[in-house]
Amino acid sequence: MAERVPFFTLFESFQAPRQLRLLLHDAYVVSGVLDREARTLEVQIESGETLPQAAQDALQQMLAQQYDLHRVLLHFRSDTRKGESGVLWGKAFTGKLTSIRELNIKQGNAIVEGRVFKSECYETRRKGMWTLNFDLTDENGSVAVRKAMDEKESKVLGSAVSDGMWLRLQGKVELTYDGKDIMLRPVNIMKADHPGRRDDAPEKRVELHLHTQMSSMDALTDVGKVVKQAAAWGHPAIAITDHGTVQAFPKARDAAKGKIKILYGVEGYYVNDLDDRVAVHGGQEQDFDDEIVCFDIETTGLKVQREAITEIGAVVLKNGQIIDKFQTFVNPGRRLTPEIIGLTGITDAMLEDAPPPEEALAAFLRFVDGRPLAAHNAEFDIGFIRAGCRRAGLDFDPTYVDTLILAQNLLPELHKYKLDIVAEHLDLPAFNHHRASDDAGMVAYMLIPFFEKMRREMGISRLQEINREMEKLRPMGGGNRHPKHIIILAKNKLGLKHLYQLVSASNLKHFKRFPIIPKTELVKHREGLIIGSACEAGELFRAVAENKDRAELKRIASFYDYLEIQPICNNMFMLRNGTVQSEEELREFNRTIVSLGRELGKPVCATGDVHFQEPEDEVYRHILLASKKFADADAPLPIYFKTTEEMLAEFAYLGEAEAHRVVIDDPRAIADRIEEIELLPPGQLFPPRLENSEQELHDMVWRKCHELYGDEPPQLIVDRLNVELKSILGKYDVVYMSAQKLVQRSLENGYLVGSRGSVGSSLVAYMSGITEVNSLPPHYRCPKCKNTEFVTDGSYGCGADMPEKDCPECGTRMNRDGFDIPFETFLGFPGNEKTPDIDLNFSGEYQAKAHKYTETLFGSDHVFRAGTIGTLAEKTAYGYVKKYLEERGIKTTKAEENRLALGLVGIKRTTGQHPGGLVVVPQDMDVTDFCPVQHPADDPNSDIITTHFEYHCMEANLLKLDELGHDDPTMIRMMEDMSEQLGERVDAQQISLSDPDTMSIFTSPAVLGLPDDDPIIGKTGSIGIPEFGTPFTRQMLVDTQPKQFDTLIRLSGFSHGTDVWAGNIHDLIVNGIANVNETVGCRDDIMLYLISMGLDPKMSFKIMEAVRKGKVKGGKAGDWPMWVEEMRKHDVPEWYIESLAKIGYLFPKAHAVAYVMMAFRIAWFKVHEPLAFYATFFSIRAKAFDAAECCKDADALRRRIREIENNKDATAVEQDLMTTLEVCYEFCLRGFHFEPIDIYRSDATKFVVTENGLLPPFTSVRGLGETAALDTVEKRKGKDFTSVEEFSLCCNKLSQTHIDQLRALGAFAGLPETSQLTLF
Secondary structure: OOOOEEHHHHOOOOOOOHHHHHHOOOOEEEEEEEEOOOOEEEEEEEEOOOOOHHHHHHHHHHHHHHOOOOEEEEEEEEOOOOOOOOEEEOOOOOOOOOOHHHOOHHHOEEEEEEEEEEEEEEEOOOOOEEEEEEEEEOOOOEEEEEEEEEHHHHHHHOOOOOOOOEEEEEEEEEEOOOOOOEEEEEEEEEEOOOOOOOOOOOOOOOEOOEOOOOOOOOOOOOHHHHHHHHHHHOOOEEEEEEEOOOOOHHHHHHHHOOOOEEEEEEEEEEEOOOOOOOOEEOOOOOEOOOOEEEEEEEEOOOOOOOOOEEEEEEEEEEOOEEEEEEEEEOOOOOOOOHHHHHHHOOOHHHHOOOOOHHHHHHHHHHHHOOOOEEEOOHHHHHHHHHHHHHHHOOOOOOOEEEHHHHHHHHOOOOOOOOHHHHHHHOOOOOOOOOOHHHHHHHHHHHHHHHHHHHHHHHOOOEHHHHHHHHHHHHHHOOOOOOOEEEEEEEOOHHHHHHHHHHHHHHHHOOEEOEEEEEHHHHHHOOOOEEEEOOOOOEHHHHHHHOOOOHHHHHHHHOOOOEEEEOOHHHHOHHHHOOOOOOHHHHHHHHHHHHHHHHHHOOOEEEOOOEOEOOHHHHHHHHHHHHHOOOOOOOOOOOOEOOOHHHHHHHOHHHOHHHHHHHHHHHHHHHHHOOOOOOOOOOOOOOOOOOOOHHHHHHHHHHHHHHHHHOOOOOHHHHHHHHHHHHHHOOOOHHHHHHHHHHHHHHHHOOOOOEEEOOHHHOHHHHHOOOOOOOOOOOEEEOOOOOOEEEOOOOOOOOHHHOOOOEOOOOOOEOEEEOOOOOOHHHHOOOOOOOOOOOEEEEEOOOHHHHHHHHHHHHOHHHEEEEEEEEEOOHHHHHHHHHHHHHHOOOOOOHHHHHHHHHOOOOOEEEEEEEEEEEEEOOOOOOHHHOOOEEOHHHOOOOOOOEEOOOHHHHOOOOEEEEEEEEHHHHHHHHHHHHHHHHOOOOOHHHOOOOOHHHHHOOOOOHHHOOOOOOOOOOOOOOOOOOOOOOHHHHHHHHHHOOOOHHHHHHHHHHHHOEOOHHHHHHHHHHOOOOOHHHOOOOHHHHHHHHHHOOOOHHHHHHHHHHHHOOOOOOOOOOOHHHHHHHHHHOOOOHHHHHHHHHOOEOOOHHHHHHHHHHHHHHHHHHHHOHHHHHHHHHHHHOOOOOHHHHOOOHHHHHHHHHHHHOOOOOOHHHHHHHHHHHHHHHHHHOOOEEOOOOOOOOOOOOOEEEOOEEEOOHHHOOOOOHHHHHHHHHHOOOOOOOOHHHHHHHOOOOOHHHHHHHHHOOOOOOOOOOOOOOOO
């Protein structure tokens, strides 16, 4: 073994106990010997930790059992490099560190330390020379690091440097090649120790308020990383509480892996539509006719903490009459602002001799004399009076009525409830609004009809009866309700379902800028939930900040299961905006909440309202907020994930015992009340019911088998079907039958269905009619006597390539079939490890009907569109960063820009829907047993409902049907229809995949009557053919010269794979190292080839899976060294092994076969029914057919193509147009032509075949849409136009521009412009 390999990289599949994993965290395997015959393994291990002998013995036994070995010998030695230099390149060094932000070209050499990101190591154009590039950041600045190496050096250093590791570098600061930036040329590179933050408190806290990247455009916390950090810190639990969403739950579950309890929750947008603002406060009782003091105040402003009263006015209402009045100005001790003077009419002169606040308030209280009060928006007036009385030492604890609440409930037809608006609605006398004395009288006049209405309609007559009746009206009442925040945690599985139901209702029924959770809904679903009072935007904190009386605070707090407080740094914006005057006020708010909790016996929990994980991540949120135009985007707000010690320090002002209680004891007590909740049962599918699906599938498969292969089919087929059916029946039969019924319905409607993915690997799928791909080995099959002959010696890759043959039994020409695809690529090894995913390509014209039929099969309330989550991509994030820096005049390195952009990547921007994915919930369950639902993109007007979770996370639990719309089935249908119009209908399914003329166009355009030296057409005839029509795939055809259908399948795999063709297979073929059919085209090729070379089938499957997922290339396949040794032992060529190691992703063969079958049929029409092909191509697949550009001769088309090719700044529309122009050019060279658009004969959207040409549709006119085209065709019926003017007036959806374009295209040839008669 040439390299030191981390222990758990080599033994990737080994599940070690936690204690052993800790001991081996820094262990490396430095050498080893595997004796396959004796089944023994001897390994030399370097480790920084001393492993006790008992642990070594146990480890040896576990490894032997895991890998089926007779004996494992482990030899441990101390890591001689640990604690020394940790040198990766060059030599060890010491010296003063330079902050990366301070690097400059003048200093020459420098030593820096930081985290690696955006690392890559690649071979340059100069053969044998490699470059290692990465960016390095110390979280304050970043710099690009560049090192040139030869191939030998690259193998050492290229694999040693990876993203996330910390390095110390010594090197030279240089300018980049363009001279616009700096970079570092490293001379020496060492590993740097960076342990990160720790939580060393003896007792650990629990975070109950944490936002992830799923809090849309607000938070940056990577849920996987923060959950792992909390587990590493020893926290017993952590809550996930995103704004209005629960989309982070699946990733949180995956990250926890049983090491920490996840508390599933949400920070909801909460509206109290039940008892949020009660009409009557206080317990004093009296009749409506008894005396009540109606009052109003004027103030210097709105903030009770810093403004003052300037006037108090009051009247006494009794028996519907005003019997007494009170008015006093109040000297606020400050000058009034012009705005206040203009609003109220009160001047400084009027207040100069007025009594001070304490005297005015005392006089007012004497006037009140213990009677109940009434005011409009009483919270405001009472708040000022209460604050003034507190400062003056006066008792003030009144019972009061709020006429604003009465108006909102009793007059729901109004949309605004200001005093003057309500007064006008009630037809009350005019008054001087914004003067306290007049407003107080209007409150009294308002109460009279309100009292009368309540007597008449509700049968009540006393103050304490009002609230009960108002609660009945409140949900329907008027007035805007601004949502507040609330924390909702699921206590158990029932609570989780209730949480999902609340989130669903908030999105589907109550969405108003935000997904609103009304209190009425919350109360209905409260069982199994724990409710917290949330942050400063919560109902309780707002009430405390608004100085509401103690009784009201207790009433509000009593609704919650626990109360929440946060560090004062979270709320410093209140100091900046003037809501509070000092930090001490913020502390006092928290003290008030703590005292409420203690008085009510409720836990009080200190939370961090976490929005990012590390302190240095705060800059990312500044950029995010700046992108949303927040004025205070750059204001400090350190809402990172804090340690227990940090939180204890934040709340030290409460005293040591109380701080410990709110930081540790109470949050842990809440966490202890919450059960370990299984989000979704791992690997358990909940299929819907289709009556008798198991028996129906069984019978259908065997019926088809006997129909094709006779009453006694070959044992190979019987064995294959038995293996598959054993895995499918009773578990996945509904999945198969669902797909079968969808395909059958489409075929009945005349549309073929193409299969996607690896479903074609299943012979059962073929026999049941789901796919056209026959996965058996190549074989002959007699359609008459059913005689079958398999060819299994590898001489043919598929049946289509075998020569024609007559049946030796009856002389009938035999069918050729079979593509040799193993079942394991669909359902895993040994056929039961993966949930089947059946993807189907329906015609785009039929897709909506397929979706509707799915609802018919399972019920519309059990079928949902598969939801998707759109997150910030790096390119968009980079734009945010550039704008942020430019607006602030900040200049920095490109590497730092990269770091800042990467910090934003992954933040949720929006939600969407899979283009064809449908999720089906079983009929005896509800979707909220699995996840919430919502409208895509938060669009309340949409009639589409999607899963709230990204659909991939539920694939193992719910039936997902991919019913995509695709052009190929639509093209096939249209070409079949046109062939019938032109002569005899062609059934595309009967087209031979061995047709030599069709196959020839993949190597030459000769069969099309074209030369192979045309600079536009090139050396193939595949322009316009799916899979093979792009310049990239056409060059691939030139390089490989395919003569067989199997080669086309491989080429499809090359083009769809990642790192398969360029720099890999291409080089092997061009350099003559291997031919096409020896290389890896699709994932299945690996398994079949390795088995043929003698490797164990299960190992062959594992190698295939690791390669096709890019794990080998990414260095994540721990068993790769062992597999390489095994492959070499079985004479697998080195070039093959090296090729596997380069692959990033591999296409499934079944998918490639299905695509190529469709492409070959379309190519057949191009050869044999050319006008049907071109009419269909231009009607359906051409992205940009512009009659003014395309309906020209070959020379003009050639010039336009060259013009676009030579334009480096060609637009996307021009690029799309060029592909269409190429097909038009070929069309013309074959002797065909476009006729001018005909206002009588042209179709709205489709090309019409004429004598040796095509008639373009109206939509080929630039800017003329489908709606206008259809309208034109409808309105022209039965018309014989006498002029262009008459046509224009009749077809009035066409603009003058459209008319001018039609004229230029010759559509009005011979038609006069107007209908006026000429007499001479």
